[in-house]
Amino acid sequence: MGNRKKTRVLTLFVAxxxxxxxxxxxxxxxxxxxxxxxxxxxxPDAYAKPGGKPGGGGDPPEQPAQVTPWGISQIxxxxxxxxxxxxxxxxAVVDTGIQGDHPDLExxxxxxxxxxxxxxxxxxxxxxxxxHGHGTHVAGTIAALNNEIGVVxxxxxxxxxxxxxxxxxxxxxxxxxxxxxxWAVENGADVISMSLGGSGGSSVxxxxxxxxxxxxxxxxxxxxxxxxxxxxxxxxxxxAAYNGVVAVGATDSNNNxxxxxxxxxxxxxxxxxVSVLSTYKGSWYATMSGTSMATPHVAGTVALLLGTTPPxxxxxxxxxxxxxAFLSTNAVSIGAATNSCGGGLVDAGDY
Numbered sequence: 001m002g003n004r005k006k007t008r009v010l011t012l013f014v015a016x017x018x019x020x021x022x023x024x025x026x027x028x029x030x031x032x033x034x035x036x037x038x039x040x041x042x043x044p045d046a047y048a049k050p051g052g053k054p055g056g057g058g059d060p061p062e063q064p065a066q067v068t069p070w071g072i073s074q075i076x077x078x079x080x081x082x083x084x085x086x087x088x089x090x091x092a093v094v095d096t097g098i099q100g101d102h103p104d105l106e107x108x109x110x111x112x113x114x115x116x117x118x119x120x121x122x123x124x125x126x127x128x129x130x131x132h133g134h135g136t137h138v139a140g141t142i143a144a145l146n147n148e149i150g151v152v153x154x155x156x157x158x159x160x161x162x163x164x165x166x167x168x169x170x171x172x173x174x175x176x177x178x179x180x181x182x183w184a185v186e187n188g189a190d191v192i193s194m195s196l197g198g199s200g201g202s203s204v205x206x207x208x209x210x211x212x213x214x215x216x217x218x219x220x221x222x223x224x225x226x227x228x229x230x231x232x233x234x235x236x237x238x239x240a241a242y243n244g245v246v247a248v249g250a251t252d253s254n255n256n257x258x259x260x261x262x263x264x265x266x267x268x269x270x271x272x273x274v275s276v277l278s279t280y281k282g283s284w285y286a287t288m289s290g291t292s293m294a295t296p297h298v299a300g301t302v303a304l305l306l307g308t309t310p311p312x313x314x315x316x317x318x319x320x321x322x323x324x325a326f327l328s329t330n331a332v333s334i335g336a337a338t339n340s341c342g343g344g345l346v347d348a349g350d351y
Contacts, residue, residue, distance in 0.1 A: 235262035
């Protein structure tokens with residue numbers, strides 16, 4: 001277990017100015033009025049049943065033969081694996097943790113951390129295993145192994161940092177998320193994937209996101225599931241709403257925007273987000289829906305993109321703003337309003 005340190009922050013105003021610098025020393029506290037953050041999505045729509053019981057102890061259940069989930073093919077990811085599998089790219093999944101010994105994710109987690117709050121204190125330890133299932137599902141869509149069992153992810157050779165900032169109920173704090181973002185940057189993340197959100201952000205979160213982007217890390221976040229079916233209304237969610245973040249809406253297998261997918265002017269692209277099959281805790285697989293499921297399709301696509309040479313106009317390396325623009329410009333048009341899907345459905349087939 002990692003050492004736990006803490007430094008008290010006395011007021012909200014001090015928290016806004018002081019928490020972010022303290023993160024490097026892993027010594028800080030949540031502000032007394034820190035806003036809560038939750039998963040964008042909740043429980044699975046259905047379980048795939050390889051045998052046994054989800055979350056049960058003992059040996060992992062017998063694994064089913066590999067299938068390619070519909071979203072992977074829909075965005076063309078399976079067409080590039082002959083030359084690009086995301087090898088060498090590290091994605092930080094800032095979520096409920098990851099089941100590192102899941103047979104379809106085994107050996108992919110190269111580091112991890114947990115941040116959690118108790119009262120005004122924000123603690124850090126090494127208990128990053130997924131006790132919810134959501135983070136494991138996200139990880140599988142990004143990079144489940146191409147290994148003849150279960151499923152396969154967008155970029156199957158990507159490695160992970162498991163950054164657990166949400167508990168077994170899917171709840172956490174912005175202070176914890178901000179700490180997780182900073183930790184991911186310090187520990188070598190190329191991409192940060194966040195399938196979480198809240199209707200109000202915080203200065204601590206905004207600073208962490210801005211610092212990550214300034215450090216050259218690509219930040220991808222779910223747009224949220226508060227949509228009312230109309231692209232003319234705005235349902236704001238943070239961190240997706242912050243400048244430079246790749247904000248992701250959700251579509252179904254017919255390329256229709258999901259009725260619950262939030263709309264806003266800052267959305268860059270959509271990804272497959274309805275009835276998505278992926279890995280789940282307990283060495284199981286589950287089908288889930290939400291912009292949480294769309295986001296890892298885009299994060300995986302970003303991992304593939306980072307393995308390519310940027311257009312000359314972008315310079316020698318990609319940054320988050322360039323990636324946002326490139327993904328939106330090169331997305332597949334599906335006839336959706338820009339407030340719902342930005343440029344359209346993310347396209348992984350050209351990388």
